[in-house]
Amino acid sequence: MKMEFDLEDPLASFEEQQNCSISELFACESDHMPTQDCIFLRCEAVSLISQVQFSCNLDPFRTYLAINYLDRFMSRQEIKKGKPWFLRLIVISCLSLASKMTNTPFPISDLQIEGCVFEAGSIQKMENLILGTLEWRMRSITPFSFLHFFISLAEIELRDPSSIKQALKQRASEIILNAHYDIKFVGFKPSIVAASALVCASGELFPQKFSTVRASIVACEYIDEDTMFRCFNLMQEMKRMEPKHAAFTSFMSTETPVSTECAEKEHQKKENLIFL
Template sequence: MEFDLENSLTSLEEHHSDTVPNLFASESDHMPSRNFLHCLKNSGFNVSFRQEAISLLLQAQYSCNYDPFIPYLAVNYMDRFIAKQEIPQGKPWILRLVVISCLSLAAKMKNTHFSVSDFQGEEAGFIFDTQTINRMELLILDALNWRMRSITPFSFVHFFISVLELKDPSSSQPLKDRATEIIFKAQNETKFLEFKPSIVAASALLVASNELLPLQFPFLKCSISSCALVNKVSKK
């Protein structure tokens, strides 16, 4: 069954009464550690590794016409993996192998066909066989404790839209679309790794509402800020 990033804890479409509190309680388990964030701030190698990896994933999205949620999920796997696994420097082939393996895992979770041959060509400089990729996938799975149903900002968008109590229900879809676009773009910025997925989701929706519904923005901001489940301490 395909994994839905907007409904991380259940395969059902509806949000049960206990699902949202569980999301808030579990979201920190799906974030990179503080040590990783510290290393990103103090290591040019880690930052450049991540930037190049994201660039490769976005290339794969455009060249293979993937659902944008697939590279997004792959980046989440990669961040959590390199937070636990030290990446040796001076071996550029490792970056491509990690990217391919994370993309392959994300495609499997989204029940999407992934062709290694479409992603790695001779011009890439490195060609990996299926066995090598499978070994890296197992290494990633082990580092992530097999927690592949990642809790991301998308897991909270539906909830926060319901909290907003919009005057015009038809405006919910444009808000969701704009917030989704903002969340996708935010993933490129390492700064956002410091914030919980719920905070990123709430912030994206507030930016979207300020753009699309400026007259309602003060009320909408108050609705989210006063939500009992929102952790006022925005950083992990």
């Protein structure tokens, strides 16, 4: 069964959805969200996924998708405490499903978590339970599905838009990936997370473009400004916990017109940004 898909374009491979509009993505994004009910075991489960990602050097987008499945499954299926092996089986099954969805086969033996070794049959049964619980909605609508749309809103106002778009998208993606591990962002819609991440990225990389990007995104009819304001502030707090200058590591590794000296100056300015 071939199910490869792109997180940025989740419905692209469905013929009937080839002309899917952005309004349709906004309309159905809530169906792909977890609920607050999954909080009590989430930290442990996400920690287990992080262990596998580190030990197996997994693509961060694959583990992102696995956490998405995990959140949504635990929102709909009661997970009883006192059975740590059961949570581990769920984690491995989510990672296995994410690997299949991204068409990146991975030996089940390499996905095993220390202290728990499951047979392929047990993992397959859990996969089927997850698929049924999620009603086979595995092409998740995530914040990555909205990045291109929000960037396009501000594109007309940006100079040298191609290089700025690349930088904004890359840094916003990093912020989204980091936010996915934090329980505080579980309640925000994917579109709100995407919009907030881009505003954060613009203030960090191009402070002179911050007002333009912010105004363009806030003006979007699908965005609630107060909700975005709360998400933006949480992201600012999260970024302050990052190692100094870590945000510029991957950004500066790409071909952009911003020099290291300029990046340092922009980094110093970002603390003065205010979301009005």
